[in-house]
Amino acid sequence: MLEIKNLHVKLEEEDKQILKGVNLTVEAGKVHAIMGPNGSGKSTLSYVLSGKDGYEVTEGSASLLGEELLELEPEERAALGVFLAFQYPVEIPGVGNMTFLRTAVNAQRKARGEEELSATDFLKHVREKAKELKIDAEMLKRPVNVGFSGGEKKRNEILQMAMLEPKMCILDETDSGLDVDAMKLVADGVNALRDEGRGFLVITHYQRLLDHIKPDVVHIMADGRIVKTGGPELALEVENNGYADILSEVA
């Protein structure tokens, strides 16, 4: 599904190489986790895949279902099925959450040549999904993420994911700032979306999120490369011994 080949990325404004040859394939229906110490390039990878400005791809490629991603605008990637759950969801005052969701859903449908959802169908759909994530009607009416708690923001990300039904979900430290209950709620939301036709890339510092979202494959990223790949047991190893052992082993 997602195919990343020898991806090299530097900062646009500085002569600083962040990704130094990332190779990664996420198959449909699988959950891949990426762990790694601070500054290893995990968040950069998520931004580059979703099309954020400020990065320059110097080598390599990334494709989703055979379509080259890196030349596309962020909205085109979204229409193809890329979704990034932000580590820090952005507050947008003055734009209602519901308006935002409907605009996004219909913009993607339009881009794919599908018919736009009617207001009634949309409302029914969003209410259903919101209920599962314990998002109340008041939160849907409020401006996007404004005044939301950390947990509410992350649940709102998952709600967007559920509404947009992306092919490839990238979760950037979705567990950061969450207490155990909130993490469980978010993980349940993610698990409900696990599906044969959908791939997940879960970026996290800690094993605990992976207790709830069970990965099929775990990658360790360090200094802009994936240095080790294994099964779920690799996450436990990190949890018990830290990154030092793994890093010295591959050095």
Added chain:
Amino acid sequence: MALPELKQSTTEARLASLSLPEGGCLDAARRAAVSRVQTMGLPDRRDEYWKYTRPDTLTSADAPNAAVFDSGEAPMFDTFDRIRIVFVDGVFDAEASDDLSLEGVNIERLAEIQGKDIHWAKDIYGVLEARGQTPVERPLAALNTAFATDGVVVHVTGKPSKPINLVYRHETESSDAILHHVIKVDSGAEATILENGPAASRFNKAMEIDIADNGTLHLVRAQGRDHERRAATHLFARLGTEAVFKSFTLTVNGVLTRNEAVVEFLGDDAVAHVAGACVGDGDFHHDDTVFVTHDAVNCESRQVFKKVLRNGATGVFQGKILVKEGAQKTDGYQISQSLLLDDDSQFLAKPELEIYADDVACSHGSTSGAIDEDGLFYLRSRGVPESEATDLMTLAFLAEAVEEIEDDEIAASINDRLYGWLARRR
């Protein structure tokens, strides 16, 4: 002291171009105003208060022509149940206006009351304006008091069931209108006034608002889309104990706009919010000049002004909070921000605080910047195309000002206009 020669001649020329309505209950106020104008002289570029805005086209004897603009869209507030009072190029149009009777409010025309010898409006007309001349002179407001040809005199005695809508149509290229409104809100009474339209090629408007204890007035205006129109407006509001005044102004287009607001707290525990959102493209100069005086305990004032500028448009903000000795527990807030959509546009801001009480909370901030890139990326990453995402982020920028409107439907209609302006520029 004699006026500088140029100021003297400009003032004389302007005074000579107007005729003073004579007699009746407003006669003394008008004559006193003429003498204020003669003493102060009309503003010119050398005046500190007009440093960022050129007043010459507002003070000239003849108004520069302004093409009448047909936007092709329905007038603002058109779907609301309201009482319409229509002025065409500054002249009352009885046929286009609704019947002015409504429970809880008494509405008269200025042109009608000025023939009377006695009228309550006499105690307000020109009085609030004259108070507002210190510590900063506002000669165009005095000129208005002297020469206003018409306006409304509104006495709010209860809670009228619908808003009063002053509609200002512009139909003649060379029109030069001077209107003066007097609004008196009784204790415990509450009303909403809506204003919309460009009014004339050049519009000088003053509104004096006297709100008694526990009275509430909401004022929402939209200044019309005519590109070449000019306007100098003044609001003078005086608030009693626990009174509430909330004002919002939308400005879309217009070659020159100077909106002054002068608010004075006389009773404790009162609230006054003055807000505005403007969007300008190209030949657009928009100036918000606000002066709030706290002379009572525990009052709250908010000034919220947002400007979206592109293609060389200019925004100006001069805002002051004056907290007098003894005005303890004052809560004063002031924010003025501009969103500059290109490098050619500019925003000039002069925020001022002057505080003589020691137990107050006052804050002010002013910023200029571009669209928030993080927000833009967030929207685009959800599939919203760049142009639409930019519009949504622009609305988000303006939101704090629009949110000052309490009525959700009115706020939505303002947002529609803003969105329309943006959409036309995609």
